[in-house]
Amino acid sequence: MMGGMMSIERHLLSGNEALAFAARQAGVSLGTGYPGTPSSEILEQFGILGGRAQWAPNEKVALEVGIGVAFARGRALVTMKHVGLNVAADPFFSAAFTGVDGALVIVVADDPGMSSSQNEQDSRRFALAAGVPMLEPSDSQEAYDLMREALSLSEQWHSPVLLRITTRVCHSKTAVTFRNDARPMPATAFTRNIQEKVMIPAHARPAHRRLRERLKAIQAWNEASSLNRRIGEGNALGIITSGVAFAHAREAVITGSAGIPAGSYAAITQKQTDRSDRSDPSDSAGASSVSFFKIGMTYPLPLERLREFAASVDRCIVIEEGDPYLVESLRMAGIAVEDKPEAFRFGELNVDRVRRILAGDLTPETPRTGAKPPELCAGCPHRMTFTTLDRLNCIVSGDIGCYTLGALPPFEAMDSQLCMGASIGIGLGLRHTLRDEEARRVVSVIGDSTFFHSGLTGLAEMVYNPPRSGHILLILDNGTTAMTGLQEHPGTGHALNHRSAATQILPENLARAMGVPNVHVVEYGRALEEALEVAMRKDELTVIVMRQPCRLNVKKPATCEPENGND
Numbered sequence: 255m256m257g258g259m260m261s262i263e264r265h266l267l268s269g270n271e272a273l274a275f276a277a278r279q280a281g282v283s284l285g286t287g288y289p290g291t292p293s294s295e296i297l298e299q300f301g302i303l304g305g306r307a308q309w310a311p312n313e314k315v316a317l318e319v320g321i322g323v324a325f326a327r328g329r330a331l332v333t334m335k336h337v338g339l340n341v342a343a344d345p346f347f348s349a350a351f352t353g354v355d356g357a358l359v360i361v362v363a364d365d366p367g368m369s370s371s372q373n374e375q376d377s378r379r380f381a382l383a384a385g386v387p388m389l390e391p392s393d394s395q396e397a398y399d400l401m402r403e404a405l406s407l408s409e410q411w412h413s414p415v416l417l418r419i420t421t422r423v424c425h426s427k428t429a430v431t432f433r434n435d436a437r438p439m440p441a442t443a444f445t446r447n448i449q450e451k452v453m454i455p456a457h458a459r460p461a462h463r464r465l466r467e468r469l470k471a472i473q474a475w476n477e478a479s480s481l482n483r484r485i486g487e488g489n490a491l492g493i494i495t496s497g498v499a500f501a502h503a504r505e506a507v508i509t510g511s512a513g514i515p516a517g518s519y520a521a522i523t524q525k526q527t528d529r530s531d532r533s534d535p536s537d538s539a540g541a542s543s544v545s546f547f548k549i550g551m552t553y554p555l556p557l558e559r560l561r562e563f564a565a566s567v568d569r570c571i572v573i574e575e576g577d578p579y580l581v582e583s584l585r586m587a588g589i590a591v592e593d594k595p596e597a598f599r600f601g602e603l604n605v606d607r608v609r610r611i612l613a614g615d616l617t618p619e620t621p622r623t624g625a626k627p628p629e630l631c632a633g634c635p636h637r638m639t640f641t642t643l644d645r646l647n648c649i650v651s652g653d654i655g656c657y658t659l660g661a662l663p664p665f666e667a668m669d670s671q672l673c674m675g676a677s678i679g680i681g682l683g684l685r686h687t688l689r690d691e692e693a694r695r696v697v698s699v700i701g702d703s704t705f706f707h708s709g710l711t712g713l714a715e716m717v718y719n720p721p722r723s724g725h726i727l728l729i730l731d732n733g734t735t736a737m738t739g740l741q742e743h744p745g746t747g748h749a750l751n752h753r754s755a756a757t758q759i760l761p762e763n764l765a766r767a768m769g770v771p772n773v774h775v776v777e778y779g780r781a782l783e784e785a786l787e788v789a790m791r792k793d794e795l796t797v798i799v800m801r802q803p804c805r806l807n808v809k810k811p812a813t814c815e816p817e818n819g820n821d
């Protein structure tokens with residue numbers, strides 16, 4: 255398979271697929287992560303290509319495994335969605351201090367517009383906060399190129415590298431040309447360096463100084479790097495941009511709009527993929543009045559080149575999706591740039607919205623229509639669960655998964671949902687605070703994948719600090735991570751490729767081992783109702799596992815075994 259991939263051909267790939275191909279060809283020794291839209295396909299594809307790919311119980315563990323790989327001079331790929339980086343933030347910040355011996359690339363996939371997320375979060379701020387270099391692709395070719403670049407940079411600077419990508423780039427397909435220089439897996443070895451790898455205060459203080467020195471050096475390197483480029487010669491309008499916003503802005507300029515000076519077409523279309531600093535003036539025949547500064551490495555920023563660019567144009571505007579990250583960084587450096595109006599901070603950008611920004615058009619946007627509201631599938635076992643919870647008038651402290659749809663009509667039987675694992679702690683807080691008759695109605699409801707992701711510590715809290723009225727934890731075990739596309743997890747007994755057997759961990763065994771006095775496994779609505787009624791009357795802790803397979807989780811074809819085994 256790898257042999258076929260090596261020819262110089264063009265392939266139509268999604269950004270996620272392109273990342274996987276690049277990681278495989280560049281000798282990534284291990285890929286790990288936790289599923290989450292829009293990132294999930296990266297690891298699955300990496301596994302299909304024969305890479306060693308595995309799901310971790312959560313993003314923090316995934317990153318820690320990745321750090322271990324990179325401490326052993328391996329090349330590690332760690333994937334997650336934006337909120338996953340919140341979970342992994344602890345090792346993320348400290349890995350910037352320790353640095354790595356091999357390569358560590360963390361792919362974080364942001365979801366502007368929240369097509370499938372509980373919040374809208376711009377992960378670029380994490381790179382700045384932690385001091386981790388960041389690259390941002392704007393299409394699949396760049397996803398491919400920047401993954402390879404990120405691995406090299408990580409090895410060169412001994413630093414983790416953040417590859418930040420967004421929904422449109424993850425899922426849109428564009429042509430990718432492979433490079434014909436596959437890199438073999440690195441020779442691994444562990445080098446003892448207690449001062450650099452053991453972060454006690456005495457070691458962390460110099461580590462912080464090393465980090466800041468390293469960032470200065472990377473910034474100086476980035477000033478001259480070809481990852482950032484000026485496109486076009488025009489000096490009437492200059493657009494500073496990165497990621498998918500570049501693609502939208504380029505199209506807006508090509509197709510024209512109010513706010514874009516006439517004659518801007520030529521240079522932008524002719525040399526849009528040119529990697530050189532400036533397109534050949536003969537191409538534009540002097541007709542172009544617009545130029546772009548497209549940033550590939552968005553932290554640390556090449557501020558001097560950006561300053562030069564801004565000074566070379568009459569009007570300089572930043573087109574970026576999400577937070578005003580670039581705008582704030584540029585203004586902090588004393589570079590005067592125009593901002594987008596606040597309304598465009600929300601949701602995804604598109605060509606029409608970029609036209610509005612360029613034209614200063616603040617007329618109300620037409621809301622998106624026609625989208626079918628999500629609902630639980632016909633025959634989904636979560637349906638009987640929420641019918642039962644509703645019938646018993648439970649106060650449901652919910653969690654994230656398909657079952658969150660129990661909050662919508664016709665069920666409307668979930669009362670809170672914030673982030674993965676929160677159902678248990680919030681349920682306990684409610685129980686501690688409400689009057690007895692109300693407290694007894696509180697039930698924490700969590701899916702099986704979510705339970706392994708971040709429910710275990712909540713369960714420990716429940717046993718350690720039980721409310722006076724006891725508490726009920728209901729685990730909805732449908733045997734898969736349904737919400738994000740039916741991935742395996744530690745409770746399914748299967749590894750990422752659906753084939754290799756893994757030791758199956760049963761939630762009921764964990765609950766018993768943690769000392770929960772009442773543990774029941776039920777399969778049907780009636781049995782669930784009875785178990786809940788009994789538990790609600792008791793002043794004790796109860797864990798109920800509702801075990802009914804997801805109807806979509808038919809036996810999945812096993813994907814290929816990694817070359818170096820994954821059992």
Ligand SMILES: Cc1ncc(C[n+]2csc(CCOP(=O)(O)OP(=O)(O)O)c2C)c(N)n1
Nearest residue numbers: 290337654655656701702703704735736737
């Ligand atoms: C920190 C974080 N990582 C990943 C996700 C994406 N995500 C949402 S719910 C979920 C798991 C759902 O599986 P499960 O709990 O088994 O419920 P099911 O969908 O199968 O009903 C995942 C991976 C997220 N929202 N937050």
